Structure formats: structure tokens, C-alpha cells
Amino acid sequence: MNLGRLRPRWPDEQLVEALVPTPLPVASLEPVPLPTLPAPAARTGDGVLFDVGLPDAAGRVTARALLRALGWAPGLTLHVDVVTSAILITLAAEGAHVVGTREELPLPAAARHLCGIATGEPALLAALPRQNRIVVHPSNTIAAVLADLHARILGEPS
Structure with a gap:
């Protein structure tokens, strides 16, 4: 062992060769190649934007991000209809x-009633920019769709 490169910390200190460990050889590390990631799944959203809103007692639901993405400003006139249990x-x-x-959407009482959207319960808002429309889905519809999807993922019969 070469004690010449080790220096005592104090002037009267002496190094004892038996107590100084021998340095281990350092292997040269070669970079390990990164694993190849799978190709991203095909996007089926087709540019659909989502938000979750809680209708208030008057049936309004705030949707600032979606309205701004569509370019819909306050005061713009709308037609509201119920189609297949969605608004x-x-x-x-x-x-x-x-x-x-305040950049909120009106959800008329009759439409909310037909779709099962209750005050204060979450509703999924989906903006379809290509069609310039918004679809409001009640939480019970989303829960049913997700329950079916989870059953398929887990291999359970639906």
C-alpha cells in the first residue's frame, strides 16, 4: 500500500498501515441502454375537453375553461336539449x-330532471370543439360506464 499519498491530519499523527483500508478497484461503468417504451395508445378523445361541475340550486354550472376553449362569451344565446340521458x-x-x-351554463330544471342531475352532484361536462357543442353527463351515467369498464379490466362478467 502506498501511504505516501495519505497525509496525517496532525503533525504528531502516524498512519498504521494495517488500519488503513486498501481502496477497492473501481470498475468502469458502461451506460445501460434505456428500455424501449411501448407506443402510446391511440387517442380516441378527438380533441374532447372535460370538466366537472356542480349545478347550483338555480341549475347553473360554472364552465370557464370549456367556454373559453370554445370561444363562448357571456351573453351568447344557447339551445339546450336532452338527448340520450345527457344535456x-x-x-x-x-x-x-x-x-x-360568470361564465356558467344554464341547465334548465326539466332537462336536469330528465337526466337525473341533482343540485350539488357532480356532472361531467364534455366540450366538443370540432362540433362547437357541450354535452353534460350525469354522474350516474359516468358511474355505470366506469363500472362496466372496470369489470372488463378485472375480467368480471358484466
Whole structure:
């Protein structure tokens, strides 16, 4: 062992060769190649934007991000309809409803009742920019769709 490269810390200190460990050889490390990631799954969203809203007692649901993404400003007139247990909101020059000043969407009582959307319960809002529409889904529909999906993932009969 070469004690010449080790220096005592104190002037009267002496190194004892038997107590100084021999340095281990250092192997040269070669980089390990990164694993190949699988190709990303095909996106089926087709540019659909999502948000979750809680309808208030008056049936309004705030949807700032979705409205801004579609370019819908407060005061814009809308047509609201129920289609297959969901609320479909489209632009309409002669619409009976308007985008609220606080960037909220109106969900009329009759439409909420037909779809099973209750005050304070979450609803999934899906903006379809290519069609310039918003679809509002009740939480019970989303829960049923996810229950079916989870059953398939877990291999359970539906």
C-alpha cells in the first residue's frame, strides 16, 4: 500500500498501515441502454375537453375553461336539449338560454330532471370543439360506464 499519498491530519499523527483500508478497484461503468417504451395508445378523445361541475340550486354550472376553449362569451344565446340521458348545449341565434356573466351554463330544471342531475352532484361536462357543442353527463351515467369498464379490466362478467 502506498501511504505516501495519505497525509496525517496532525503533525504528531502516524498512519498504521494495517488500519488503513486498501481502496477497492473501481470498475468502469458502461451506460445501460434505456428500455424501449411501448407506443402510446391511440387517442380516441378527438380533441374532447372535460370538466366537472356542480349545478347550483338555480341549475347553473360554472364552465370557464370549456367556454373559453370554445370561444363562448357571456351573453351568447344557447339551445339546450336532452338527448340520450345527457344535456346537449349548442349555439343558437334564437336560443332561449344564455351563457351567464360568470361564465356558467344554464341547465334548465326539466332537462336536469330528465337526466337525473341533482343540485350539488357532480356532472361531467364534455366540450366538443370540432362540433362547437357541450354535452353534460350525469354522474350516474359516468358511474355505470366506469363500472362496466372496470369489470372488463378485472375480467368480471358484466
